[in-house]
Amino acid sequence: MQLKEIPIAGIPYDQIKIAKVPATPEYCERPAELIPSTSRSVVINPNRTCMPLGAMWAVLGVKKAVPFVQGAQGCTTYVRYTFSRIFKEPAVIATASFHEDAAVFGGRRNLVEGIRNLVVRYWPELIGVVTTCSSEIIGDDMVSFIKMARANLRKEIGAEKADQIPIVLVNTPSFAGSHVEGYDRASRAFVETLATTRGEPNGKVNIIPGLLYPGDIREIKHLLRHMGIEAIVLFDISDTLDAPLEPPTSVPYWAPGGTEVEEIKDMANSLATFALQPHAGQAGARYLERKYGVRAVVGPPPVGVQGTDAFLKALREITGKPISRSLLEERGRLVDSLADTLHHTMMKKVAVMGDPDIVLGVTRFVLEMGMEPVALAGGTASKTFVHDVEAILAEAGYEGEPPLIINGGDLFEFEEYLKKQPRLDLIIGNSRAVDISRELQVPLVRVGFPIYDRFGYQKRPIVGYRGGEMLLAEIVNSMLDYQYPDDRTQQL
């Protein structure tokens, strides 16, 4: 093949284009039996990612904590790259750096030496050891390896210093689940390892936010502040993964914020644990309930009017604190915005994809807008997802065409279904749906994880009444841009 000659002066900027040729300019119908992911032995366009990522996300929400990944470098580099793209922040993650010898003989030496190097160089306040496919398949005996690592540390830096650094083990065999389950497992591992005694009640509530962005966690704290409620927010990434740019005051650099180890220890003494995303955090909440009788309040995600109402009412019931006037005003503004935009949203056909909790929260909200869901795709299979969606539709009195519910399938299935729909006005989901939205020529409103092709979404909340107003505005404006490209017809 003759390659096109590149002019010596270079290619002008306006000619640099990555041509995207649609694979199917005229839609070719696929064999029906290949469309459901359950009838294929291959995943096409996965709607989920790897289990250790969720556990690393969790560890990075703890103050001065470092995840230590018991696996190959790729399992760490990929996650660091993903976090840097999404949060635009450095993510310090250590790795056992498996090579052929570890694959054959196991990763004991890598863990013992790796923990030692991490401690003497960084002096973290906590280490979260996260396993991977390879260490789980080899069958590394992680509990005894961690004991050996601690014994080794005691010899080198003394028992007092070595014992000050908690090491939390999170088993995350990625072949058995997704990043959502990785976070869920971390929630249990942390409270099981650290919250070991029940003492004096602390009068606080525990919040396990799930895979929510820094902007969302700030909004949750805003709601708590306005109700005068003290909380322990587990895996608080609101500062660690959205830190102000300031000259470093210490070497090594530690991002500000994060949940303190002492706070996690105190979680057994709280009034209740709110797992805001049932699939990501419920395991920790249920453990505290079973072990110490700390009540678990699981979901619904506080998205939209009803989702946020349910969260605030549960807070009021458990703490006895009233819902403040300022929050009622925020609610009123969201309801007002819904009324102001109903003529744009009513009966619009929408498809939602992403992590199951995001899909559940957003579905409830789009029903409040009078929209009609045509397909709802949760990327992580769950025992409750289908039932939860049906309950939300029934609660809303939805009488339209029942949507396709995909419980853990891939995006090929989602896309093929949407291509056959006579009408679709909007897709709500993460950056993985970009190509689908372009092929179908419908707008994409970005929510959930991951969003790597736009800036600022990690700071913009979708939870709470104010987050609802922002999400509503984004939905309405996206549809206006697509439907009425002419400025003169865009007036509300």
Ligand code: SF4
């Ligand atoms: S799927 Fe397994 S091998 Fe791949 S990055 Fe994740 S843990 Fe590593």
